[in-house]
Amino acid sequence: MGKNGTTAFRSDASAGAVLAMKTLEMKIPPAATGSYPIYISHCLLNHYKTWFKPNWFQKRLIIITDDTVRSYYGVTLLKKLRQENLAVDLFSFPAGEASKNYHTKQMLEEKMLSTYCDRETLLLALGGGVVGDITGFIAATYMRGISYVHLPTSFLAMVDSSIGGKTSIDMPQGKNLIGAFWQPEAVIIDIACLETLPQIHLINGVVEALKTFLIYDKSSFHYLQDNLEKFLSKNNDVLMYVLQKALTIKINIVNQDEKEKNIRKVLNFGHTMGHAIEKVNNFNILHGFAVGVGILVESKISELCGVLKAEEYRMIENFLSQLHITPSFLKAFSLDDILQATRIDKKNAHGKVKYILLKEIGKIHTDAQQVVHEVSDKIVVKALKMLSEVNDARQ
Numbered sequence: 001m002g003k004n005g006t007t008a009f010r011s012d013a014s015a016g017a018v019l020a021m022k023t024l025e026m027k028i029p030p031a032a033t034g035s036y037p038i039y040i041s042h043c044l045l046n047h048y049k050t051w052f053k054p055n056w057f058q059k060r061l062i063i064i065t066d067d068t069v070r071s072y073y074g075v076t077l078l079k080k081l082r083q084e085n086l087a088v089d090l091f092s093f094p095a096g097e098a099s100k101n102y103h104t105k106q107m108l109e110e111k112m113l114s115t116y117c118d119r120e121t122l123l124l125a126l127g128g129g130v131v132g133d134i135t136g137f138i139a140a141t142y143m144r145g146i147s148y149v150h151l152p153t154s155f156l157a158m159v160d161s162s163i164g165g166k167t168s169i170d171m172p173q174g175k176n177l178i179g180a181f182w183q184p185e186a187v188i189i190d191i192a193c194l195e196t197l198p199q200i201h202l203i204n205g206v207v208e209a210l211k212t213f214l215i216y217d218k219s220s221f222h223y224l225q226d227n228l229e230k231f232l233s234k235n236n237d238v239l240m241y242v243l244q245k246a247l248t249i250k251i252n253i254v255n256q257d258e259k260e261k262n263i264r265k266v267l268n269f270g271h272t273m274g275h276a277i278e279k280v281n282n283f284n285i286l287h288g289f290a291v292g293v294g295i296l297v298e299s300k301i302s303e304l305c306g307v308l309k310a311e312e313y314r315m316i317e318n319f320l321s322q323l324h325i326t327p328s329f330l331k332a333f334s335l336d337d338i339l340q341a342t343r344i345d346k347k348n349a350h351g352k353v354k355y356i357l358l359k360e361i362g363k364i365h366t367d368a369q370q371v372v373h374e375v376s377d378k379i380v381v382k383a384l385k386m387l388s389e390v391n392d393a394r395q
């Protein structure tokens with residue numbers, strides 16, 4: 001943290017000499033757990049000695065990953081660490097959201113128990129948000145809590161899920177319903193991993209950055225709008241800019257409210273609807289796409305509540321349409337099912353569904369310092385109906 005409480009980026013000259021790009025470090029000090037660094041650079045997996053803490057060399061290490069990331073990066077990292085005589089194993093599971101459940105968690109825990117992992121074991125979560133969420137949750141509960149490090153490989157995990165200490169698994173009733181707050185020892189963001197990330201997952205992740213800019217940073221929204229093509233072609237400077245900006249905002253928010261009592265809820269903009277859309281799709285839609293549609297619906301709700309101007313809504317709609325995220329996603333589903341699905345959401349209290357409302361691009365609506373607002377079913381249904389009836393020529 002900087003002197004005035006803002007997040008500080010700092011240049012790491014020693015690592016910079018080895019790596020192609022500048023290494024950045026951010027400190028996040030949630031009240032209960034101290035602080036941890038977040039390194040962002042290129043080729044950090046290859047140069048693991050630049051970020052390994054000295055005591056990790058003596059630890060038992062377990063890389064947890066999915067089968068896809070295992071073949072791209074897991075096996076190479078495993079070999080590299082073993083060449084240095086580190087005590088390391090790798091456990092993996094089938095890629096995808098369908099694996100984020102207690103069966104996978106139990107399977108991994110049983111492997112850890114049968115290979116004598118103890119309280120000193122350090123888990124390395126190498127992969128996207130699914131790997132990160134499940135590994136974090138195992139770390140939170142294994143022998144009442146062990147250490148872990150995030151090595152995010154998807155853009156979504158880099159820009160969002162690896163930061164902030166939320167860990168969880170899905171349940172048949174909904175997403176992320178069982179979990180814990182458990183902060184990692186460090187987050188290592190190697191943007192070289194994005195080279196193999198399919199375009200659809202890049203879009204999936206950039207929606208979370210968009211969300212962050214919509215709630216807090218108008219100028220970064222415009223930067224992303226102006227540089228979208230470069231972003232989609234994985235230009236390193238643009239990737240770094242977007243990551244840096246979005247992470248700074250997220251860290252500043254989490255630092256104020258680690259356990260999501262109030263202000264941290266703003267990060268759920270688009271997610272009340274997004275999670276409902278994921279649920280009615282039986283989780284067969286990518287998180288970012290569901291959140292993108294959620295952002296559209298919640299922006300429309302903000303407009304119908306008289307909080308957001310129509311032209312600002314249109315700017316958001318236009319931006320999302322360039323990512324092929326349009327209201328027509330809603331056509332395939334019963335609006336009533338979507339409405340019902342919003343009723344299981346962690347922001348709800350006493351059965352009332354609460355929403356984050358946008359005041360303008362870069363600003364949320366607050367009322368008596370509250371950031372979440374009850375919205376009548378009538379308005380929510382109207383927003384859903386209006387959007388599902390849009391005839392989208394861009395499809």
Ligand SMILES: NC(=O)c1ccc[n+]([C@@H]2O[C@H](COP(=O)([O-])OP(=O)(O)OC[C@H]3O[C@@H](n4cnc5c(N)ncnc54)[C@H](O)[C@@H]3O)[C@@H](O)[C@H]2O)c1
Nearest residue numbers: 068095096128129130131153154156157161166193196197
């Ligand atoms: N904890 C949080 O705060 C938080 C925040 C947002 C989202 N999430 C969770 O994150 C999950 C979504 O994350 P995700 O989109 O990363 O999904 P994911 O982990 O399923 O990864 C997406 C796909 O990309 C593949 N992949 C990952 N990195 C790759 C790479 N470098 N090259 C090639 N393929 C790669 C994976 O194998 C997978 O098939 C959801 O479960 C969501 O609930 C958590």
